[in-house]
Amino acid sequence: MTAPQPEILFHEPGATWWWALAGPVAAGAMAAIQISTGYGFQPIVPGIFLVLVTGFLAIQIKAARIHTSVELTAVALRQGAETIRIEEIVRIFPPASGPEVPRWQSYRALGELTGVPRGRTGIGLKLTADRSAQAWARKHAKLREALTALVDGAES
Template sequence: MPERTDTAAETAAVLFSEPGARWRAVAYGPIICLLLLGAELAAGVTPHWFALLFCAVLITGFGVLQVYAARTHVSVELTGEYLRNGAETTPVRSIAAVLPADSDEPWEDGRALGELTGVPRRRTAIGLRRTDGELVRTWAKDHRALRATLQEAIGARNSGPVDDTARDD
């Protein structure tokens, strides 16, 4: 039986990913409330059960909202097929080049990918030239890894498999 290569599965593999926020952050509030409960019990005072429970639930609720929003709007994912910044997905085939930081092209003024008005805090922008000539900015915390992976993905696309069926024999 001939060996089959599934190019769809290969291109769908995640090459780079940043989740935006981690769900473990939701547990910080309840952990602090448990520590306070332990301190009250150790000190021999009457525990403030209602206040500690109320604060734990309130902080957990806000934490869930914050993590959900960050995972929706500040996450980054790159596969062989697409680059996703937040809720915006850009096909890799529409990216012509990854621009160097000291590029003469004014990519710093380009639109930031995603549905945010700019590059999120604690993220670094990377300039991209799209095939239609538009200059845009992608972003990530680990911008060096994203830049290198993007360059590899675009290089692999440009040096992809050659179509031998169109030969003149």
């Protein structure tokens, strides 16, 4: 018997599979171009577009769902392929405000990426053992709110 999974407090999938529809759209556009130019429908070129565009996008989407997804439970924060326990988070730094760049924005981003992924905003974290890092999310305000509630609740 498996242990029950903790409730998910925050989740971002990283990418949506809807982007894979660009493959059929590209194939349809190629078929429309063929027909409109008077050559008639020849399935080989639209078929190649369908397979190549859909396949390439599927690989990109799968990679984004692995490396840029975020999941927060009462026990752990998972950022991409890296997971840290909530008990390791000592403090959440305030958000950046004003012209000065806060020091925490130069901290290592969680996950296997070299920095905060494009389209996401970092959240500075002070961790145990004098470590620091940046959590990140598209909906960073919601993640910050949920993390703050967990960390402040743990201190009480």
